[in-house]
Amino acid sequence: MHTGINVTALTVFLLFFALVTVMGFLAARWRRADDALHLHEWGLGGRSFGTWVTWFLLGGDLYTAYTFVAVPAAIYGTGAAGFFAVPYTIIAYPLVFLFLPRLWSVSRVHGYVTPADFVRGRYGSKALSLVVALTGILATMPYIALQLVGIQAVLDVLGVGGSGNWFMKDLPLFLAFAVLAAYTYSSGLRAPALIAFVKDTLVYIVIIVAVIYIPMRLGGYGHIFDAAAQKFSTVNPATGKPSGSLVLGPSSHWTYATLALGSALALFMYPHSVTGVLASKSRNTVRRNMAIMPAYSLMLGLLALLGFMAIAAGVGKGVQGFNAQLSVPQLFENMFPDWFTGVAFAAIGIGALVPAAIMSIAAANLFTRNIYKEFLKPEATPADETRVAKIASLLVKVGALVFVLAMDKQFAINLQLLGGLWILQTFVTIVGGLFTRWFHRWALLAGWAAGMAYGTWTAYGISSKATKHFGGNSAEIPVIGEIGYIGLTAFVLNLLVAVVLTFVFKAAKAPEGEDETRAVDYTADAGDEAVEKAPQPAAAH
Template sequence: MSNHVNVPALVVCVLFFLLVTVLGFLAARWRKADNALHLHEWGLGGRSFGTWVTWFLLGGDLYTAYTFIAVPAAIYGTGAAGFFAVPYTIIAYPLVFLFLPRLWSVARVHGYVTPADFVRGRYGSKALSLAVAVTGILATMPYIALQLVGIQAVLDVLGVGGSGNWFMKDLPLFLAFAVLAAYTYSSGLRAPALIAFVKDTLVYIVIIVAVVYLPMKLGGYGHIFDAAATKFSTVSPVTHKPTGSMVTGPNAQWAYATLALGSAMALFMYPHTVTGVLAAKSRKTVRRNMALLPAYSLMLGLLALLGFMAIAAGVGKDVKGYNAQLAVPQLFDQLFPGWFTGVAFAAIGIGALVPAAIMSIAAANLFTRNIYKEFLKPNATPEQETKVAKVSSLLVKVGALAFVLSMDKQFAINLQLLGGLWILQTLPAVVVGLFTRWFHHWALLAGWAVGMAYGTWQAYGIATPATKHFGGSTTLIPLIGQNGYIGLTAFVLNLLVAAVLTVLLRLARTPQGTDETSPEDYRAEAEAPEPTPGPAPAMAD
């Protein structure tokens, strides 16, 4: 924590924050809808975003403030193991290229706003739709909280957080999220879409300058890697093992590979990423973005190098119990002029506001369409849906703020790891359902329940020096005898249970529910007529 206020950096941060605040409120007039009180207008931006807007929106959505903080922090703390985030984003885009255009098409034809809407329509099951919706909300909440963790790290280094009474200490955070809540309520998805242009531009500028300027200050990349290798070869007094490694060892390769693969599979299961995709104006826009988004993976690889640079700069050296989440903010604070530090911190701060807005909108969409309309008020009008979604988005933000202020930050990080495990269990219902309806909806629900229970139980049993439970995301894989990602193991178990039960339910001739989609729906282009949402069809459960 800084003992002084970095005035130049603070001034630059405040100026950028004022800029995005103005943009957030002006976004309500951008591509203004004929009827703003409609959920696909407020929650999906009217499904009107072209290639570049979608590219910036998804980039701002996927590469968050916590990415900016956590990926270099993982490299700073463990070395090569932290690089798993780079291959998993590379793997993700070819995978999602296969199914996201199909999801966009069927959603366009039937007016689906959430992945749970699709599940309801595909399988005719309220219970399975509810499971997907609740999982999405649960996985999203800690993700929003982690954006606050990123902002808090910046405020601490700026010298305006972490001291004084509880109110004054967190006042900047309260103000930031109050303004975020206001313009999200007013402008919906259009606000983060417009602000994402500023956020992504700042991130690219900061990272390109950093990977050129910092090596010159630190004696070149050779010295940077040597310093990192020296640190990682040091034996920890707690574990009696090296603190990290520059190359992933044989015993860690299964964990590295399964974590990368499982994370790639989960990435576009999150409601906020699906929201960004469904906001695209055409199927072609979705396909183009899956081809263009790997440019962010290059940025992520460069960003990861900042962890090594923080080691070479001596950030946190000899500080007992040092918080690695502060490594990147303190690196910029120490080595850059104050004004550019402000630009970097603004990139991180805005990098929290954009995804937090999209996440809260996605969670609100899920609650409104798949809980409120489905179970509480089936005859709700589009105007009522939109009003409920707006209020829900405010409550989601307040909940995330209360969570991060009252709970230990490590607990928030642990819950986010659980979120990835949980959201992966919705993949069979959503992704497999885009290609085949062979699985029975009761079997999918049972598979989901088994995957959720097994994954949560395994994660609960992982302890570290920092926490007794939920201390990691890898453990021994049954039958293989190697450590691997719990979420992927739970997913395999989920799929096996769903397959076996489907065979049994089919043999028992159990009714499968009504499929309201047709094969041509999955190939529809932008010219497909925009549906007028009516009352939800009767479902058989």
């Protein structure tokens, strides 16, 4: 283990960082738009991305640096329970195959840039659109912060950013942030789309090398699993229980299953996921991507094994209060030659920049279309929208940076868990609206409020070793009595309230709101007359 700066690894890391920085600025010239001052050009890449670009973009978007760091860290800490991330990404794609093509079609016909645009058009409700937009921004902010936590973990292990006064300690993170902010402002969604090619290629190379090379050095997978089993069977004196398990016990089945299902339902409710989908050039591009995206889940399964490898390699052993988030970066530095450590760290670092850029763009699109234009300046021109979105994307990133520097890392992780719970509460409104207009807009608003209130309050009441509140994401499920994912319980409550109150409001003949969409809009594809005659994306509602 290096005690100072790992110069070779740092040099390789910086070379890759420089490469993607140049690519980020050059991306503004890639597929150059006729009119760059349109939000669908800056914020959706001109809706022009084909199958491969979309695949890399969505892969770069969904499989983040935090995934790279946190999934193996969860397995390092608890064992089998951390594997929930693998089945949830497998469950997600068949689910979203059913509704994302419909969202693409109706958004393309009507020029919708955000999911909240669709909600506004479908239900004729500014209030419902506003809560979907605010929930999206709220859930995205801690997610961006955690990408910066991923970069910080790498910088700590490299030996930079871990000592000195607060300014020098965080200077590398400031510089990475400044680069990210500059090329996102300049190039919009085209920058992360182009950089995603480098990021995903590096990730695949590093994972494949890691799952072959590291076990060879550690004595094979048999030894790795034996070492993990031994660690998890050791009783923790503080709790009197084993710290984890290689195989889930019966008491954990509900928790594992509900967490996987709830996370799968939430995955494509995140604004950055929808942004990647709406940037596709055709409905079939979306369908093809949902069919081939599970290739990333295979990679995620291999990535998860790094948690066991870190145990077998003795990472953190005997270190008081070792941060599990550093287990993978430390494993790479211990096991790989210095030059390849630099490549692996570049994969994690760039793996943070791509999703952070897309997330900040998605949050900026929501603010611009569904708050600024809807409530503050309805007469805003397309050029006004684009300028506001660029500034908003900067402010979102500044907020995330302040969050990382000022808040405890554990708080950032807790908030990201809450983000999944919150964003899941938009599912009934968005996905329900893609298939039926039966739900009443006021009932959906009440369902959202009930799910948000129940989920947040229940999560607030959970304590852990690290924190007094928001210490976990599972609690007892009412009626059933099993321990399950709070987000999914809140979602069921949300759906029940929406269904019951829809009957009530319909019986009371409450105003339904105007639906500006037609049945044919949900199956339109590129080249169709409805798409060719689509309104300007920045047209007023």
